[in-house]
Structures are given as structure tokens and as C-alpha cells.
Amino acid sequence: MINQFRKLNPVNLLLLVLVAFVLRIGFFYSLPEKIEISMEEPISKLISNEALQLFFTPLSNVLSAMILTIAQAILFNKIVNEHNLLGKPSFLPALMFVTVSSILPPFLIISAPLLCNFMSLWIISKFLKLYRNEDALSVMFDEGMIVAAGTMIYFPFIAMLLLLWVSLVIFRPFNWREWIAALLGFITVYFFVAVYYYWHDMLGSFYYIWKPLTQPVLTNIPFKLNDYLPLIPLAVICLISSFALRQVFFKSFVQVRKAYQVFFFMFLLALVSVILKTRFDVIHFLLCVSSVAILIAYYFLQARKRWIYESLYLILVGFIIYFQVF
Secondary structure, three states, rough: OHHHEEEEEHHHHHHHHHHHHHHHHHHHHHOOOOOOOOOOOHHHHHHHHHHHHHHHHHHHHHHHHHHHHHHHHHHHHEEEHHHOOOOOOOOHHHHHHHHHOOOOHHHHOOOOOHHHHHHHHHHHHHHOOOOOOOHHHHHHHHHHHHHHHHHHHOHHHHHHHOOOOHHHHHHOOOOHOOOOOOOOOHHHHHHHHHHHHOOOHHHHHHHHHHHHHOOOOOOOOOOOOHHHHHHHHHHHHHHHHHHHHHHHHHHHHHHHHHHHHHHHHHHHHHHHHHHHHHOHHHHHHHHHHHHHHHHOOOOOOOOOHHHHHHHHHHHHHHHHHHHOOO
């Protein structure tokens, strides 16, 4: 399987759909009678949760989420290949994106973090162009607007505003106008939102958007080992991938090294931003998918011993399917 996706072959698009379905086959087998779709942010509630429940049956919910994930994987693959982050073009970024997006059952349904992954990919595409642009003002303004739009769907996405400044530190010399441009882009979106709320005499609801920032930091994080067992093979692969990347990190092109650094900080911010939620939900960690996918895609592309990397991937797939059923 891995060897097939190492090639940039159009046939791999069909195989990607097949893999995405197989990675959900255990969930289809034990599909619950009802799947809750919860959109917590005030703006995302313009479509009520009740309306979403009526529109999506459990089966259509999972299938729609699968289609969205495949679309994101293809976009992610295009971005990685366009900027040559792995050294040569392949379909492995798409395969790893689909695989990591299927690692836990809660990831397989429509959710706000799943929708925000489109925003994450848009941001990734933008910050990878910073290295080439002489003037990054317009890029940073656009990225600020993207973060604001993502925040309307899923408030913890606001942590990505910090990522914009981190990417400036990594990719460019200090220019205070570029730093301000990102903030202005973010504020511009919310200015028009505030105007909308004011015209409809709903200004109190606009203030409610920022309520999570006034809540106590989330510290009560339930942990049941059985719920996270599929993460064990993924953690092993990530560890091996980190060692493999470390060996050639300083031999890579400067732009590629900087891109991996931004992906690392993206992972950290996505991980830590869970504290902005009022209650813990594992779906939040869908925001980490891009960073993990690029890391393990690098290992699977550079690994030499086929029986090792193919076995590792099959074990990961086996864990995913088994714990969906049991």
C-alpha cells in the first residue's frame, strides 16, 4: 500500500477513496442510531443543531465527513507537492492525512474542527508563500481574515492567530507592519460581524462570542486508556519519523526546514488550544492532523526497508478498525 502511494499516479485517487472507506468500515458496522452534531459557537448556530440532526442521518453524516476529509487530503497533498516538502512528489501526504483523520471514532463525523481544517490548509498554503514574497502585508492580512472566519466556526481556532506571528518570526525579518496586518485582517472580519449584530439589535450576542476567553482554563480532562489505544502505533510511527527527520533536517533546503518548524508550532498551538473549550472533546485534536500527517509522510517516503514500513502501516490500520468495532 505505502509503495503504491509513493508514486504520483492518478489511480491513487481511487485507492484513496477506498482506503478512506476501509478505515471507517468498523464504524459503519457498529453505526449508532443517533449521532449528535454540536456547533457551540454563536455564529455557527445560525444553523441550529436540531436542523443539522434532521438533515443528516448517521450514515449520511459519516459519508459526508469522509468526503470532506478526502477533499482536505487532496488539497493537503497538492500543497506539500507544490512546495516540495518531502523531496519528491507522491500521494503519501493524502494517504497519511486520511489515515490520521480516521484514528479515533469521534473524528469520523461532521464537526466544527473538521470544517476548520479547510481553514488550516488555507493558512498552510499562505505561510509557505511567505518565503518568496517581498511584501507579505497582503498575505498576512488575508491570513488574519482566515483565522477570524475559522474562529466563527470553532472558537479555539483563535490560537492560529499566534501561528501567523510565529511564521513571520521563522520566515521573515521583523517588520511591524506585517505583524499589525495579521491583526487588522482578524479585526476587520469581526468589525463587520459586530455591525451585523448591531443592526439586528443583538449586540449582547456579539459579546457572548468572546465568553470562552473569560472562562477558567480547562483542567478537567478525562482519560480512559481504552479510548486512546489506536494512538499507540501512531505514536510509535511519529517517534520513528522524528528520528528520521532529525538525521537530515539540517541537510534540507532552508525553506523546507522553516516549513517543518511552522508545522511543529501549529501542532503545539492546536494541542494547547483545547484549554479554550468549556468542556473537553477529543474532536478538537483534528486540528493536529496536518502536522502529524506531514511528519509521518516524510518517514514513509524515505524509509528503505519495505517490510518494516508496510507492516507499521498495516498495524496502524488494524488498530483503527479493531477499536472502531470493539
